[in-house]
Amino acid sequence: MEYMTVLKELSELTGVSGREYGISSYIANIFREYCDKVEIDKFYNVSGYKKGSDMAGKKIMIMAHHDEIGLLVKSIDEKGFIKFTNIGGIDSKILLAQEVVVHGSKDVYGVIGAKPPHLLKPEEAKKAVKMEDLYIDTGLSNESISKLVSIGDVITFKTYPFELRRDKLSSKCLDNRAGVAVLLDIMKRLSKLNHNHDVVFVATSQEELGLSGAKIAAYNINPDMAIVIDACHGEIPDGAKDETYALGNGPAIAIGPNLHRLYTKKIMDVAKEENIAYQVDVEPGNTGTEAWATQVSRSGIPTILISIPLKYMHTTIETVQISDIKSTGKLVSRFVSEL
Structure with a gap:
C-alpha cells in the first residue's frame, strides 16, 4: 500500500460530522477490494465483512471514525x-x-x-x-x-496535505483518516494471513458529535471483541510528557479500567514477539474515543484501544508519521491472526 498517497487522498475528502455521505461511498469502494461484503447504514457507517477460516469462529470488530470537524x-x-x-x-x-x-x-x-x-x-x-x-x-x-x-x-x-521531513504528513482531519488508512492496511495484510475469526471493519460517522456512529455500529454488529483505532496527542515542546506520545515510536496501546485487560496484554505480547515498537497510554477513565461507547454496548463488548500519535489535533495542520501507521496495521493484523 502506498501509505502517503492513500492518506493524502483520504484527508482531501469532505466528511464533516453529520454530512459523511460522500466520504462513506469512497471508503466503501476501497473496502470492496478486500472484503466479502460491504454495507453503508443510515448514519453513513461503512462496514466491511471479512470471513475467517473457522466456521465456529468469533466476530472481531475493528473500528476507526471517518468524520471530521x-x-x-x-x-x-x-x-x-x-x-x-x-x-x-x-x-x-x-x-x-x-x-x-x-x-x-x-x-x-x-x-x-x-x-x-x-x-x-x-x-x-x-x-x-x-x-x-x-x-x-x-x-x-x-x-x-x-x-x-x-x-x-x-x-x-481549504487546505492541502503536504509532506514534512522524516516521512511525516501534515493536513486537516488526519484525526481520524489516519485510522481509516490503518483499517485499509489491516485488510490488505489479513488477505495474506490466516485468521480463524470473522472480522468486521467499520469506518464510523459522527464521532466528533458524541460517538453516535460507534454506538450504532457496536449495537448492530454485536461483536465478541472490538479494537478501536484513533489518534492520541503527539509530543510537542509545551505538551505534558505523560499525555503526549512521540511520533515514530509506534502506536500507543491504552490501559485502564474500561479496557479489556487480557486482550490488552495479548496485543502487547504480540508487539514484543514481532519487534513492533509501541507506547503505553494510561487511561484511568473516559478515553474520549469510541472505545468508551463500544465497551458498554448491549451486554458489554471486550474492547481495546490503539492510538496513532498525532500533533496539533483539531487544527488544519494535524501531523502524523507514516511509520506509525505501518506499525499499527502490522500489529493489529498479527494480533487478529493469532487469536
Missing part, C-alpha cells in the same frame, strides 16, 4: 458576510485568516476575516478571539451569496 452557516448579513458556528471541538484561535469552502448548492470559496490589529481598541487587543466575532468573506453580495448558500450548510477548511 468543521463549521456550519448560522446567518448571512446584509452585506453578504457569513456568520458560522462549529461542528466538533474547534479552538477559535486557529480560525483567523483560514481559507474555507462553503458547501452550498455549489462550493463557494471564502476566507475567515476579523478586525485587523490596527483597528483594535486596547481592551479588545487583550481579549481572546471569539467565534461569534468572526465571519466568512466570499466576495459576493447578499443577493448573490443567498442564491448559493443556505442556513445550515457545512463549511470545511
Whole structure:
C-alpha cells in the first residue's frame, strides 16, 4: 500500500460530522477490494465483512471514525458576510485568516476575516478571539451569496496535505483518516494471513458529535471483541510528557479500567514477539474515543484501544508519521491472526 498517497487522498475528502455521505461511498469502494461484503447504514457507517477460516469462529470488530470537524452557516448579513458556528471541538484561535469552502448548492470559496490589529481598541487587543466575532468573506453580495448558500450548510477548511521531513504528513482531519488508512492496511495484510475469526471493519460517522456512529455500529454488529483505532496527542515542546506520545515510536496501546485487560496484554505480547515498537497510554477513565461507547454496548463488548500519535489535533495542520501507521496495521493484523 502506498501509505502517503492513500492518506493524502483520504484527508482531501469532505466528511464533516453529520454530512459523511460522500466520504462513506469512497471508503466503501476501497473496502470492496478486500472484503466479502460491504454495507453503508443510515448514519453513513461503512462496514466491511471479512470471513475467517473457522466456521465456529468469533466476530472481531475493528473500528476507526471517518468524520471530521468543521463549521456550519448560522446567518448571512446584509452585506453578504457569513456568520458560522462549529461542528466538533474547534479552538477559535486557529480560525483567523483560514481559507474555507462553503458547501452550498455549489462550493463557494471564502476566507475567515476579523478586525485587523490596527483597528483594535486596547481592551479588545487583550481579549481572546471569539467565534461569534468572526465571519466568512466570499466576495459576493447578499443577493448573490443567498442564491448559493443556505442556513445550515457545512463549511470545511481549504487546505492541502503536504509532506514534512522524516516521512511525516501534515493536513486537516488526519484525526481520524489516519485510522481509516490503518483499517485499509489491516485488510490488505489479513488477505495474506490466516485468521480463524470473522472480522468486521467499520469506518464510523459522527464521532466528533458524541460517538453516535460507534454506538450504532457496536449495537448492530454485536461483536465478541472490538479494537478501536484513533489518534492520541503527539509530543510537542509545551505538551505534558505523560499525555503526549512521540511520533515514530509506534502506536500507543491504552490501559485502564474500561479496557479489556487480557486482550490488552495479548496485543502487547504480540508487539514484543514481532519487534513492533509501541507506547503505553494510561487511561484511568473516559478515553474520549469510541472505545468508551463500544465497551458498554448491549451486554458489554471486550474492547481495546490503539492510538496513532498525532500533533496539533483539531487544527488544519494535524501531523502524523507514516511509520506509525505501518506499525499499527502490522500489529493489529498479527494480533487478529493469532487469536
